[in-house]
Amino acid sequence: MAERLSPLEPVLRPGSHGQFEDGVGVVLSEVAPGSIVQLAAWPGQEKAVIAAIKKVTGLALPDGGVANGQKAAFGFAPAKFMVMDEAESLSEALTKAVSPETGTVTDLSHGRTAIRISGPKAGWVLAKFFAIDFSLVAFPIGAGRSTVHHDIFAQIQRSAVDQFDVYVFRSFARSFWHALCRASEEVGYEVR
Amino acid sequence: MLITCPYCGPRDVSEFTYQGDGNRERPAPASQNLDAWNEYVYDRLNPAGDHNEVWQHSGGCRSHLKVVRNTLTHEISSVVFARGHVPHRSPTKRGSKA
Numbered sequence: 001m002a003e004r005l006s007p008l009e010p011v012l013r014p015g016s017h018g019q020f021e022d023g024v025g026v027v028l029s030e031v032a033p034g035s036i037v038q039l040a041a042w043p044g045q046e047k048a049v050i051a052a053i054k055k056v057t058g059l060a061l062p063d064g065g066v067a068n069g070q071k072a073a074f075g076f077a078p079a080k081f082m083v084m085d086e087a088e089s090l091s092e093a094l095t096k097a098v099s100p101e102t103g104t105v106t107d108l109s110h111g112r113t114a115i116r117i118s119g120p121k122a123g124w125v126l127a128k129f130f131a132i133d134f135s136l137v138a139f140p141i142g143a144g145r146s147t148v149h150h151d152i153f154a155q156i157q158r159s160a161v162d163q164f165d166v167y168v169f170r171s172f173a174r175s176f177w178h179a180l181c182r183a184s185e186e187v188g189y190e191v192r
Numbered sequence: 193m194l195i196t197c198p199y200c201g202p203r204d205v206s207e208f209t210y211q212g213d214g215n216r217e218r219p220a221p222a223s224q225n226l227d228a229w230n231e232y233v234y235d236r237l238n239p240a241g242d243h244n245e246v247w248q249h250s251g252g253c254r255s256h257l258k259v260v261r262n263t264l265t266h267e268i269s270s271v272v273f274a275r276g277h278v279p280h281r282s283p284t285k286r287g288s289k290a
Contacts, residue, residue, distance in 0.1 A: 043275075077253035078199050078273070131204045138201075146200065148207055148251030 006030055007113055007173045014192060018185030025121030025187025028180060031114035031165055033072075035090030041079040041103040052097040053083055056090070065142040067159040074144025076155045079103075082144065082167065084114070113173035115180065118163035121187040126164055128183050130154065136161060152176050193266050198273055199253045207251035213237075214244035214258055240264055246274055 006012070008030050016024060041049040050061045053073055059066050061081065065074025073083040083090060091107035098105050117126060123134035129149040133139060144157045152175070155167040168176050181189065193205040213236055219228040237243070245259045256274035261267070 078255055080253075131207075133201075146252045146254075147203070153251070 004032070004110060006032060007170055008115075008177050011174055011177055012191060016188065016190045017181065018188045020188030020190070023188060024119060024190045026117055026119040026125050026184050027190045027192055028177075028184065029116045029118075029192040031084075031116045033084040033086055033114055034088035034109065035083075035085040036108045036112045036114065036167065037083045037085075037091050037094055038106045038108050039081045039083065039094065039098060039103055040106075042101070043079070045102045046079045048102045049079070049081065049098060052094065052102070053081060056093045056097050057083060057085065059083070064140075065144045065157055067142055067157060067165070072157060072159060072165070074142065074155075074157045076144050076146045082155055082157075111170055112167045113170050115166045115168065115173070115177065116159075116163065117166065117180065117184075118160070119189075120162055121184075122162050122164055125180070125183050125187060126156070126166075129179070130156070132156075134164075149176070149179075193268075195247065195249075195257070195259065195268055196271050197249045197252060197255065197257065198271060199255055200249060203249070203252055207249060208257075209248045209250040211246040211248050211256065214246045242269065 012030065039049050039053065054060050057071050057073065059068070059071055059073045061073055061075065066072065070086045071084060073081060075081050083094065088109070091105060091109065094105045127134050130147045132145055132147050139145065139158050141158050141160060144155060146153070146155050148154065152168055152172045157165045159165050194202045195205060195208050196202045215237055216232050216235070218232055219225055223229065241262060241264060242260050243263050245261055247257045247259050249255050249257060258272050258274045259268060260270040262269065
C-alpha cells in the first residue's frame, strides 16, 4: 500500500498547550487507522452487510456501534456503516465478503482523517462544535453520529466514556485540527 | 427549529436542506402535458397551517425526509423517511388543503 502522509503532520505539535496549569482537560491525537472502510447495503440487505462485518472483523453491530481498541464499527446513516481497523487489509477482506448484490464497499483509508479527543472535557469541547447531545445516555459508548460543523462533515464515534473519535474529510482535517486546538485552549490540552 | 430525523434524532434545522414542496407530482419525463408541467413547476398550495415538505438531512445521515411542518408555528408534526414518497396532492385536488 502507498505510504500515507498525515495532513496534520505540519501542525501537530506534541506537548501541553493552552491553560493546562490546573490539569489537562483534553488529549488530542491522530488515530491513523490502517483501514477506514464505508459499507452501504442495498434495500433489504442491511442484515447481510452486518453479518459480513461480523464475519470479517468479529465486530457485532447490534446497537449502533462498537469499538475495541484495534477495530471499530458504527452505523452513520440508514443501512450505511463505517468500519475501521489498525491493519491495512480490511477493504480487500470486506470486498470479498460483501457481494455486489448485497451492497457496496468503499475504501476511504486515504480519504478520512481520524482525530481522537479524550479526557474529562472531551464532550464539553466537542459540544462547542456540534449541536448534538454528548451525554452518555443520549450518545452511548460505541455509537456513531453524523453531523456537521459549518461545512466540515464529521462522523463521530464515542469509543469510551470520555473519548471520541472524529472522522473528517482529509482535506478539512488540518483546518478542523486548528479549530479543535483553539477550542481546547481554555481547558488545557495535550497533543500526543 | 428542530427536526427529529428518524435515524439521527432531534437536530438543528441548520443540518437540513429544504428540498421543496412535498405535494407536487412530477409528470412522466416524456409527458407533453403542459398544464401538468406548469402545475409541477409553478403551482403551490401555500397553506397557512400544515404543509407537506421534503427535506434532506444533508449535514447528517443524508436521508431524504418527508416532513409535515406547520407554516404558522413551525411545529413539525411528522417526519418519516421519504423512500417510497408519494405526493399527497393529486391534480384533481388543486387548491385543497395540504
